[in-house]
Amino acid sequence: xxxTLKDLENWNGKIEGIVKKVGLNSYPQEFEIIGYKDMxxxxxxxxxxxxxxxxxxxxxxxxxxxVYKYNLSGLPYEMVINSDPxxxxxxxENTLLxxxxxxxxxxxxxxxxxxxxxxKAGTRAGYxxxxxxxxAEMVRSFINDPSxxxxxxxxxxxxxxxxxxxxxxxxxxxxxxxxxLKQRLLDDYKNNNEIHSNLDAYVKSEFxxxxxxxxxxxxxxxxxxxxxxxxxxxEKSLLEIVRQETxxxxxxxxxxxxNEGWASFWHYNILKKLDLPDKLYLEFIKRHNDVIxxxxxxxxxxxIGFKIFxxxxxxxxxxxxxxxxxxxxxxxxxxxxxxxxxxxxLNLFEYAANDGNYVVKEVADDNxxxxxxxxLASSCGAGSIPLIRVTEMLKSDKTLILEHxxxxxxxxxxxxxxxxxxxxxLWGHTVTLKTTQGGNEIRIICDDxxxxxxx
Amino acid sequence: xxxxxxxxxxxIEHDRAVEDRRxxxxxxxxxxxxxxxxxxxxESIIGQSKDKKIKIPIRGLKEYEFVFGKNKGGVGSxxxxxxxxxxxxxxxxxxxxxxxNKAGEDEGEDIYETEITLEDALNYLLEDLELPExxxxxxxxxxxxxxxxxxxxQKHGINPRLAKKRTVSEKIKRQQAKNKALSEASEEExxxxxxxxxxxxxxxxxxxxxxxxxxxxSNAVILCVMDVSGSMDTTKKYLARSFFFILSQxxxxxxxxxxxxxxxxxxxxxxxxxxxxxxxxxxGGTYISSGLNKALEIIDKRYNPEYWNVYTFYxxxxxxxxxxxxxxxxxxxxxxxxxxxxxxxxxxxxxxSASMKNVFNxxxxxxxxxxxxxxxxxxxxxSLKYMLKKDQER
Numbered sequence: 001x002x003x004t005l006k007d008l009e010n011w012n013g014k015i016e017g018i019v020k021k022v023g024l025n026s027y028p029q030e031f032e033i034i035g036y037k038d039m040x041x042x043x044x045x046x047x048x049x050x051x052x053x054x055x056x057x058x059x060x061x062x063x064x065x066x067v068y069k070y071n072l073s074g075l076p077y078e079m080v081i082n083s084d085p086x087x088x089x090x091x092x093e094n095t096l097l098x099x100x101x102x103x104x105x106x107x108x109x110x111x112x113x114x115x116x117x118x119x120k121a122g123t124r125a126g127y128x129x130x131x132x133x134x135x136a137e138m139v140r141s142f143i144n145d146p147s148x149x150x151x152x153x154x155x156x157x158x159x160x161x162x163x164x165x166x167x168x169x170x171x172x173x174x175x176x177x178x179x180x181l182k183q184r185l186l187d188d189y190k191n192n193n194e195i196h197s198n199l200d201a202y203v204k205s206e207f208x209x210x211x212x213x214x215x216x217x218x219x220x221x222x223x224x225x226x227x228x229x230x231x232x233x234x235e236k237s238l239l240e241i242v243r244q245e246t247x248x249x250x251x252x253x254x255x256x257x258x259n260e261g262w263a264s265f266w267h268y269n270i271l272k273k274l275d276l277p278d279k280l281y282l283e284f285i286k287r288h289n290d291v292i293x294x295x296x297x298x299x300x301x302x303x304i305g306f307k308i309f310x311x312x313x314x315x316x317x318x319x320x321x322x323x324x325x326x327x328x329x330x331x332x333x334x335x336x337x338x339x340x341x342x343x344x345x346l347n348l349f350e351y352a353a354n355d356g357n358y359v360v361k362e363v364a365d366d367n368x369x370x371x372x373x374x375x376l377a378s379s380c381g382a383g384s385i386p387l388i389r390v391t392e393m394l395k396s397d398k399t400l401i402l403e404h405x406x407x408x409x410x411x412x413x414x415x416x417x418x419x420x421x422x423x424x425x426l427w428g429h430t431v432t433l434k435t436t437q438g439g440n441e442i443r444i445i446c447d448d449x450x451x452x453x454x455x
Numbered sequence: 456x457x458x459x460x461x462x463x464x465x466x467i468e469h470d471r472a473v474e475d476r477r478x479x480x481x482x483x484x485x486x487x488x489x490x491x492x493x494x495x496x497x498e499s500i501i502g503q504s505k506d507k508k509i510k511i512p513i514r515g516l517k518e519y520e521f522v523f524g525k526n527k528g529g530v531g532s533x534x535x536x537x538x539x540x541x542x543x544x545x546x547x548x549x550x551x552x553x554x555x556n557k558a559g560e561d562e563g564e565d566i567y568e569t570e571i572t573l574e575d576a577l578n579y580l581l582e583d584l585e586l587p588e589x590x591x592x593x594x595x596x597x598x599x600x601x602x603x604x605x606x607x608x609q610k611h612g613i614n615p616r617l618a619k620k621r622t623v624s625e626k627i628k629r630q631q632a633k634n635k636a637l638s639e640a641s642e643e644e645x646x647x648x649x650x651x652x653x654x655x656x657x658x659x660x661x662x663x664x665x666x667x668x669x670x671x672x673s674n675a676v677i678l679c680v681m682d683v684s685g686s687m688d689t690t691k692k693y694l695a696r697s698f699f700f701i702l703s704q705x706x707x708x709x710x711x712x713x714x715x716x717x718x719x720x721x722x723x724x725x726x727x728x729x730x731x732x733x734x735x736x737x738x739g740g741t742y743i744s745s746g747l748n749k750a751l752e753i754i755d756k757r758y759n760p761e762y763w764n765v766y767t768f769y770x771x772x773x774x775x776x777x778x779x780x781x782x783x784x785x786x787x788x789x790x791x792x793x794x795x796x797x798x799x800x801x802x803x804x805x806x807x808s809a810s811m812k813n814v815f816n817x818x819x820x821x822x823x824x825x826x827x828x829x830x831x832x833x834x835x836x837x838s839l840k841y842m843l844k845k846d847q848e849r
Contacts, residue, residue: 005461008459009459012456012457012459013456028457028458029458030457030458030460031459031460033459033461037470041471053474053475053478054475054478055475055478055479055481055482056475056479057472058476058477058478058479058480059479061472062479085458161518161520162518162519163521165520166521294532295532296531296532296533296534297531297532297533297543299532303532304532347532347533347537348531348533349530349533349537350528350529350530351528351529351531351543352528353525353527357543357544358542358544359540359542360538360539360540361528361539363533363539372530375528375529375530376530379527384523385522386522386523388521409523409524409527410523411523412522412523412525413524415520415524416521418519419519422519
């Protein structure tokens, strides 16, 4: 390091002054200065100081370290977790400017964690570190339990990981009890039959199926298995752990573009106010441009988010961007603020698969921009994951019937089959998935680990 | 004010991912073992260096989830020059949804390819057999004069064997003795103090003594005999090749000197090279005895069983001309007499054709005769295991 801890503290002092002045409202901040090896490890465990053991983290570590080995130069290494106090990791191999930029960037994330609706409703930042630590201890206690052991725990975790994103997409959702739901359906039925306009023809509405399980299609497959599956208590606990950890990460998935855009917007504006000496200023401009480089053929969330926030500031003023960061998620953010001019400025285009090739479908002009905006909005965050719901559990033999809510995008059947096997591992009875392939509705049936596809 | 913590003040090597990485690697290895049958069948039998790396696609280490398949589109950033209908790339996903092509073929970015050496692969095979490292003593060993080794020093010898260090130390000894003698003398006379330079003399020279070194060597010969008549099609030969390959690798790992001989036969037999063995198709009928007798002839001529561990493997599709059966059994018995192991693999025999396996099993009662039936690729590994395990037990 060509700088001292004292240097960093001094720069941080200046940055914090600006943070307060511009109105960012963040949790208390902690920085840990670590080497790149520790950084790789933190990255593999998604920033958590402790996490339950599972080989997928080891795999992730191997991959990260390979990537790091072959791609030493490039983006500044930043890692920050949604917790109160907010913990961020600074890599000691970074240059002084990178540390300054990262510190400023971190305050952007920190403010976002504290103020965005999804994080406020979906996570409890004050308990983050404890939650992960508690889960890790619990999983280890199952591993050390002679009647359970490593392999049994691994089997459940493998299966739970396969369906961890098949969860409720409404963040901070309050569940209605089955009793209430039944009552509501009955009330609706009653109202429909009693009150109808004299002008319309009388249509007798169907009596609601209130004895079906689930009464309404259930998106949260882990929840459903915990509630109705024939599994042991410790297995339920494992599923619940995976479920809770996914719920913690979900707001980050749903706000990737906004979150990175917001942090980039602020590191840029804070550093401009810092009176950096010339040498550092030049490096700052270069690094900043690296961070928000468009990335041909893909979407760089830093770039898109940064540009949209700049555009909102230009159009509606400072108060508006603070409001946007508090109430939107990526999908609504893009739908509302990705304008035609921006689409054009960012050279966005839409592509589709056609006969084995990827072909440009729309470009950013009068006709194309709406399609581009809608596609991007509906395919970001949880939109990149197929929606699979439990529609029914047959009472006769406990067959689990799942449906893929088809939106024009087909499932990868090889992956779907392998995932169904995992669901079968947990469920223990036949599992059926309805989906659409090549325009036909098909059923993939998994029974005793055998897969049958029926049209 | 933010808190800064420097975790590098006292650097302790601590790797929290070590346990999960170990487990990951363990699973990778497991996956390699499960796929070895597929992989090794493509390797050439002889002339492989142990360091050759083979690439292995790993299955089962993917983290499966519900994901979108091939017809998903998307949005990307461009440079403004894109036109509608312009082709910008190829779809990666292939083999998607087709029964035979299971996961592992598609989703290019998640395929794990790992490189291991042939030696590692063989070690995995052995591990899978759950065998302890073979004990060489069991096998007949021969002593060969394998060069020379140094054994002490002598005063006479040829220049290349001059032991320089020893020679210098001899000279120093002499010098010291002389100094001592001089100083004793000077105590009495106190005269001449300067000691002149001491040159090497012939008496200082020392040479390495050498004697011939004996080395224990274990020799093995593998005789691969195969029916190459028309009924042995490419699929069968493919299986045969895998079969021979793994057996020969196994034997090669156990002996220091291994020779391989290929014998192809129809109604007559001849010794051929590896390429012809697997690729040449000959027309004609089938006399199994011809191949086995050729093997006996070669053993008799070149590989005396007293010095050689003989392994004979015979592969056919089970078809033999009826009148030859007796001769074949006799030849098989003779081979058992001179071989450590005589293995017979019957490949993809149809139910309606005659099975030589039954004939052999009835006729050949020697303990070192083993027969297996391989109906398809999936049986290969099981059969090999059976054969190698047996070899271990004897």
